Amino acid sequence: MRRIILMGASSGGTEALTEVLKGLRPGLAAAIFVVRHVPGDSVNFLPQLLARDCPLPVCLAANGETFRAGTVYVAPADHHLLVDTDQMFLSRGPRENRARPAIDPLFRSAALAFGPRAVGVVLSGSLDDGTAGLVAVKRSGGIAVVQEPADALNPDMPQSALHYVEADHCLPAAEIGPLLVRLVATEISTAVPEAIEHLQAGWRREVAIQRHETGTVAGAAELGELFPASCPECGGPLWEMKDGVPRYRCHTGHALTARHLVEGLGQAAEEALWAALRVLEERSRMLRRIGQQDAERGRDASQRAFAERAAETDRYVATLRELLKAVPPVGGDSSLALGGGRHVPGVPVIEERQTDDTDGSDPHATDPPLGPELSGS
Structure with missing residues (x-):
């Protein structure tokens, strides 16, 4: 297996994933892992939808199974998906960015296990899950691919990724699949990333939290400095982590980027009122x-x-x-939209935009539930 490919999406992500996957080729020498935000109580029909146009087999990831090249594995609802050198693991660990499955845990675990062999792909979605994970992939010598924001139904996640990561490729979804085929066929860089041992130590602790191997006040304190705010998930204290993206984690394990913390505190304030x-x-x-x-x-x-x-x-x-x-709706604060700060040459600066999340039942305003009416069953 030459490479491992990781894809993350949220609202508008089904369309983007379909476009990317149908551009692949049978027998691709890489395993592909997909996380798309779905409500925790839903049945995930995403594999059936993606399999319609994908030339590779598509299935739900299974805990403890060995993964194979040329297969697409989709995270099931209400479980984080993590990978090791040859196995995948499912976890009902603490939610990250108010989601389970979340994108960052997958990307982070792959960055640790595969380093320069990892390719991270951030697609359409609200807010910024996937950004911290893509930073980990990039800092580990891997390749960062981002959907062109103008091509995304919800450009928030691509905008955030481009704001914090010097992406190697920024393309419309329809062009990402052929790009991945080319990347798998090319030689993998043997350049040694800059010293990141201190970052890897933090990532390992976070992977251990998701695998229920740890989760204490002392463990959280090792990740950063105590921050004067409470976790909107559980009310516990938060520690601020500094690894390239403003992030926070409580001792029970919940993790949030700064934007998700603002959204979570806003929701907590409304509930309190x-x-x-x-x-x-x-x-x-x-x-x-x-x-x-x-x-x-x-x-x-x-x-x-x-x-x-x-x-x-x-x-x-x-x-x-x-x-x-x-009280503004969840996700309705236009000041949270990122503009500028992009690192890809030749791509125009993005202006700030008003997000338009729906009824707040899912903090990421995901695509409509993937039920039988969409899967054709």
Whole structure:
């Protein structure tokens, strides 16, 4: 097996993956691994969809199995996909970037196991999962490939990758498949990457976290410096990691980029406001109930006092309702969109854009669920 190819996608990713895979050739001397964000409670029909136009066999990845060249392996729902030198592993470890499966764990594990033989491909998707993983691939001597943002249905992930990584290739999805065929046929660089032992040590700890081999306060402290914010997944303390992309991890293992942390804290804030609204409405009802009971006993002064307190609580409720109307939707902060900072010569600078995630049920606004109606079954 000459190379290992890793692909990551989110919203708009099914179309991009289809275009890439149909450009491959039978007998490709590389194993291909695919992570596309899917809701954790869904049945993943992505292999059936991709197999329609892909000249290679496509299947769901299986825990502990040996992988083979010329096969496409897709991460199942609610499991991270990790690779070692000849095996793949599935994990229900902590979510990364509010997703499981997430792209970064796959890329990171492949960078450690395969170094310059790894090719990372970042395709259409919201926010920036895959960027930190592509940094690991690139720093390990591998090849970084990014879908041209103008070609992506959601350019966020390609924009982020180009912002932080000096990509080797930036192409439309339809041109990436033939590129991968050429890359597999070319000689692999034997150039030794710059000293990255300290980065590899951190990546190994993170892979160990996903494989449930560790996950402690001491382990998180070894990854970075304590940061004054709470994990939006579990409420635990966060440590800031500095390996090329602003990232944070808590001691239970949840990991988030800075953009995902902002989104997660925003969602946590909205949930807290709704909880406060519920409690205040319950308080108002109880105050009125106590006042009514006092009135039945002839305690009119007490009834009026409780009624005033209930009215005051109602004013707080009205204020909270107005505040909730102004809360921006998850993924709706245009200030989080990346612009400029691109490293690929000849590619125009990207202006900031307004993301348009859907109803918030999935933080990545993935493609429609891949159910039977899409798979033709």
